[in-house]
Amino acid sequence: MIAKHATGPKADLDTFDLLGVSGREDSYTDLIVHAFNQDAQFRSLMLKFVDARPGSGWHARHRVKVPVPGSRKGNVPDIVLFDERQQIVAIEVKVWSGEGSEQLFRYSSSEFKSGLTRKLYGDDVVLGQSDRESFRLIYLTLDPYPVDTAGEFTWKSFDELQAEVLSAGFNKRSRLHGLLREFNVRIAARRNWEISPEITLAEMFEGGPKMLSSRERLETFVRSCISGDSFSFNSGVVNNPQHGETALVQAFKSGWTSNSATPAGFADSFNVHFEFQWLGADGMSFEVHFETEPYLTQALARVSIEERDRFKAAQSQFVELFHDQDLAQWRRVRRRGWVSVAVAKHELSESYWLPSDSRVKQVSTAVRAAVEEAVPAIDFAISGTG
Numbered sequence: 291m292i293a294k295h296a297t298g299p300k301a302d303l304d305t306f307d308l309l310g311v312s313g314r315e316d317s318y319t320d321l322i323v324h325a326f327n328q329d330a331q332f333r334s335l336m337l338k339f340v341d342a343r344p345g346s347g348w349h350a351r352h353r354v355k356v357p358v359p360g361s362r363k364g365n366v367p368d369i370v371l372f373d374e375r376q377q378i379v380a381i382e383v384k385v386w387s388g389e390g391s392e393q394l395f396r397y398s399s400s401e402f403k404s405g406l407t408r409k410l411y412g413d414d415v416v417l418g419q420s421d422r423e424s425f426r427l428i429y430l431t432l433d434p435y436p437v438d439t440a441g442e443f444t445w446k447s448f449d450e451l452q453a454e455v456l457s458a459g460f461n462k463r464s465r466l467h468g469l470l471r472e473f474n475v476r477i478a479a480r481r482n483w484e485i486s487p488e489i490t491l492a493e494m495f496e497g498g499p500k501m502l503s504s505r506e507r508l509e510t511f512v513r514s515c516i517s518g519d520s521f522s523f524n525s526g527v528v529n530n531p532q533h534g535e536t537a538l539v540q541a542f543k544s545g546w547t548s549n550s551a552t553p554a555g556f557a558d559s560f561n562v563h564f565e566f567q568w569l570g571a572d573g574m575s576f577e578v579h580f581e582t583e584p585y586l587t588q589a590l591a592r593v594s595i596e597e598r599d600r601f602k603a604a605q606s607q608f609v610e611l612f613h614d615q616d617l618a619q620w621r622r623v624r625r626r627g628w629v630s631v632a633v634a635k636h637e638l639s640e641s642y643w644l645p646s647d648s649r650v651k652q653v654s655t656a657v658r659a660a661v662e663e664a665v666p667a668i669d670f671a672i673s674g675t676g
Contacts, residue, residue, distance in 0.1 A: 304472040312500060315385040319352050319368045321469055326350035326371065328466060335455040339446070340371065340379045340428055347374035356405045358396070365402055372410050377424045380406065382443070384431040386503050397427060398441025432501065434481070435509070435523075448501075452477035476501050485511060487651035491574055494650055504537035508568050511650070512539045515657040516564070520544070530567065537568045540579075543665070546672060560604065562668055564661065573643040576657060578612070578620075578664060580605045611671035612664075619660040620667075 306312035325332040327350050337344050349372060356365040369381040380397060396402055403425050429443040430451065456474035460467040479499035489497070495507050509525045524540040542563035560580060567575045582601060613620070644653050 304475070305469060306472065306476070307500070313386070315368070315383060315387060316352075318385060318473065319383050321473060323350040323352040323369055325466060325470060329460070331458065331460070332455065332470070335458055336371070339451065339454050340381070340426060342371065342377055342379050342426060345373060345375070348372070354406065354409060356402055356409055358399075358401045358405045365396060365405070367397060367406070370406065370410070375424075376407065376411060378403075378406065378410065379426045379428060381428040381430050384429070384433075386432065394427075394429065394441040394443050398443065432480075432503070432506070434506070448477050449481045452481055480506075483510070485514065485650055487649070487654065489650055490647050491568075491644065491650065491653060492571075492646040495568060504568050505539070508537045508566060508574075509539045511654075512541060512566050515654050516541045516661055524563075528567070530569070533567075533569045533572065536570075539566045540564065541566075541661075543669075546668065560601075562608070562672060564664075569643060571646055573646040573648065574653070575643045576660070578668065580608050607674070608671045611674045612667050615667050615670065617663050617667055619656075619663045 304312075306317060311317040322336070326336055326348075327333075333348060334344060337348065351370050351372075352368060353366050354370045356367070358365050367380040368383040371377075371379040371381070382393065382397065407425075427441065427443045428446055430446045430448065432448050434447055434449050452474060456470060456477060460470040460474075476499070480501045483499050483502060485494055494511065495504055498507075505525050505527055509523060513523065520543050521541050522544070524542075526538055527535050528538045530536040540563040542561070546562040548560055560582060562578065562580050565575075565577050565579045569575060644656070
């Protein structure tokens with residue numbers, strides 16, 4: 291998705307910036323709840339968005355504490371919509387944050403649903419089968435790519451919220467409508483963001499829409515370089531020992547993961563993927579990783595020296611088979627740790643990262659060439675490992 295990118299002056303500060311709340315998830319959930327309760331147009335569009343039956347008597351509450359017997363975890367959905375007929379829509383919102391421990395499974399349980407029903411309608415109300423069918427769970431995230439939701443949740447994106455609700459036009463000269471218009475501009479900007487091939491990596495990560503995280507920017511870039519139905523992607527934020535919290539994206543094919551762990555060790559259970567990290571001023575790293583599946587840190591691996599040695603032997607065999615093919619775009623490297631096995635060569639730098647002042651078009655060309663060459667080499671190396 292490489293096309294255009296606004297490189298002019300930065301947009302004026304809006305209310306979210308001026309109040310210093312633009313990075314707070316509660317800023318957006320509170321606005322949705324307030325607008326739902328105060329504005330009939332917003333309420334009607336929001337009910338359609340969550341596929342709830344319209345009618346009178348609808349209300350919204352935020353951060354409802356739900357009593358669940360025996361649960362030590364906090365059960366606090368971000369937004370709850372409910373009406374007089376016991377229709378309930380619980381919405382879990384994620385803005386630059388991830389799911390809590392088994393959060394979606396917990397909220398899908400009958401105990402949670404019963405607890406929320408009693409919280410809203412009183413202790414004498416019993417959740418029947420017909421009521422359960424009127425109980426909807428929504429997972430609303432900034433992520434523009436569909437995510438697998440656990441339990442009974444339906445995934446919705448802020449992009450869809452912008453298109454189906456916020457863009458309808460809230461034109462009254464009121465503070466509420468002014469905030470909704472600013473919210474719409476923020477989401478529309480991130481929704482329409484495209485990467486210019488002429489800007490630098492630093493500009494790609496530091497400019498443009500305010501509500502785009504480094505992880506989302508990196509994933510958009512990686513997906514523009516690695517296309518095709520055969521690839522899957524993971525993204526997140528990791529604590530890099532040298533660079534602190536860094537955005538990370540992994541790209542891999544279905545045949546690159548083996549989950550056949552045996553008591554003998556990890557050699558039969560591995561994960562191979564391309565890994566990208568944005569390192570700020572130090573640019574972007576791009577590597578091939580051969581890791582345990584599931585991933586184990588070095589500290590955990592020391593629990594069994596025999597298992598660690600078997601895995602390292604399998605990893606070394608993969609590296610040898612990979613490099614025996616004398617790939618023009620790849621070279622051997624020596625790095626601390628035991629999971630990183632190879633990095634791309636490129637004309638932009640002699641190190642293992644792509645400098646932050648590199649042009650996007652140069653980096654894209656280098657990445658595409660390295661990926662195209664490495665895919666058959668990885669397939670060959672995996673087939674000969676074990």
